[in-house]
Amino acid sequence: MFDSPFQFEPTSLSDRQLEEIFPLAQKIVESSIILRSAVHETTRTTLRELVRKMNSYYSNRIEGQSTHPYNIERALHNDFSRQPAEARLQRIAMAHIGAEQALEQQIGDRSALDSSFLIEAHRALYERLEPSDRLSDDGEVIVPGQLRLRDVRVGRYIPPIASALPVFLKRMDEVYGASRGWERLLISAACAHHRVAWVHPFLDGNGRAIRLQSHCALWKLSGGLWSPSCGFARSTEDYYVALQNADSPRRGDLDGRGNLSAIGLLEWVRYFLGICDDQAAYMSRMLALDGIKQRVEALVVFRSAQEKAIRREAILPLIHVFALGPVTRGEFAQMTGLGERSARTLLSKLLADRLLLSDSPYGPVRFGLPLDALGMLFPNLYPEVNLPVD
Template structure:
């Protein structure tokens, strides 16, 4: 590892508190309740097919942001190309594309396999690691030390990450069992949000794997909140928008107890509280942002702005597309004949318009004559969902 490891953690009392005190629960509960209420309302906005398109977009975004936190991101356009099995001729870039695709596949598989399983259990964290790294060839899953990361394998050697000395390898199962006791039981959504915040930090603190702990922890957090978020918002976006703040908040919760007014555990209650408040603020910000983006009045205005912008350079784009596009966003798929009727255009002109929208991805269809639904192509995002995924418009290197 290149440095001597100091005093190791061996006993589970050494990472207490693992849950907030009663006083802190009371302080956090109203914040969590606001997030839950807003998130439940959010899942009723837009049509289910539109929400599916948003969900798949957020999945790509999760991959980009989680890998960016690790310093291994590729451009969003390269992720989209990789989803079409188009990989760069540059080996380093192709490797980053494969890592991005592995994250997307792992997230999908974990959601599908979750069922009624409690996702905050340690076996789910291990499965998240296995799903992520099991999708990569051995050459693509080397640690910074050049060692192969074995999917789902708990580390067998002692380790330190920056200033944090992780629990001994021999004690890992004890720490993970304690996490299961604290975070595994079923709870209401407010309590689950808070428990997810706690598990996110303490899971990273335990550092159960040789490498890939951050990715596995973020996948677990995503799944813990997935039935609430329906995949429409993601903490990873908030973490990655200010990575230094994310790491600083994690580090603050690593701190040892600072005297008699800092809780009763071995670790700092103040640092732990700051982390949980940070986590909830990220969730609140992400839910609030997406709620604003799915406000239908705003959606209509942004669709109008997009069509007008594109019409300046391409006469195939016509203002008559605005109303039917808004319709499929809010109310779901229509037949091509219905879309054509809503434009008010002649049959040939409407057919040309529909073909253009399909070609550019603003409309999607499962087959050549089937109904059309809303699409969210990357090159339209900065108008349709400003600041959701701003990296898509940055130049590729």
């Protein structure tokens, strides 16, 4: 029976383990800092919106409750399936996107690794769902932001007793709430991710709330341009194995001095940082200007062969708005070098295809990322968009 915080020590890595893992954390920080200054802010905003959709899809997929990316896109335009089960998955996806966006805006100077933020993540997600959409496996309605009031069993594992949850959360606040420096924040986020999962503070929704917390804890570093949820979902078996290994009791005298395995925690942190490194490095490669030039050109050339309204003269203006931000419609038309009527037709088609976006019928245009273009613009970023829709 777990009822005291000493039972989930160590809560952080030893000095020797920190020295071993620090270079990987530094590599992630360097990639992320470069990434945060890549391309124009409006393009980064569009990418953040895409990452939120991806996080919703992947976090829910880990829980076995995902819907196709195109169904998520439909739901964002208030187009829900007539099939009740599918519509429910769409609502869950929408709730995740809305919660993540709201939580990002709340970060400010507070620590997202604080237990109050974790509770807020759970509340932000579940309060966006109707009671009928937030039922546990045994039919109990989940109360948004409420710590569990009873003891539970998760498979063969029995988490800490409900009455002890406050002291476990207090200990996590002491250890993780004051992390300083990007590298230590990354390592603390990794440690917290596991230890919160081990404590299992909510009756249901622990995984989603923890992944929301991890995303927000790293948001100032990532700029919202990458998130570990994608990597977790693509290696779900490894994700659960690494979590379970960190659950292990101490493996002898050479495995730290806590109740749980220090080696298991280090293995989990290495897995977590490896996922972050992969995501940050991938997005850095994708936003390199030389590469995006080639991929925009390939996309326009491919589409121009399919539709006469798409012309190669769109290539340079599209690259311009991707890298340097919005332009007026007149400026975009001028950059194409086409006559007024041909430029207007091209512009209308790009807007209809959502390769360009605008907030008003006559307003400036900015770069768009429609799902059907991702396979060429950002290959392997969100490959599920290319799967058949059920």
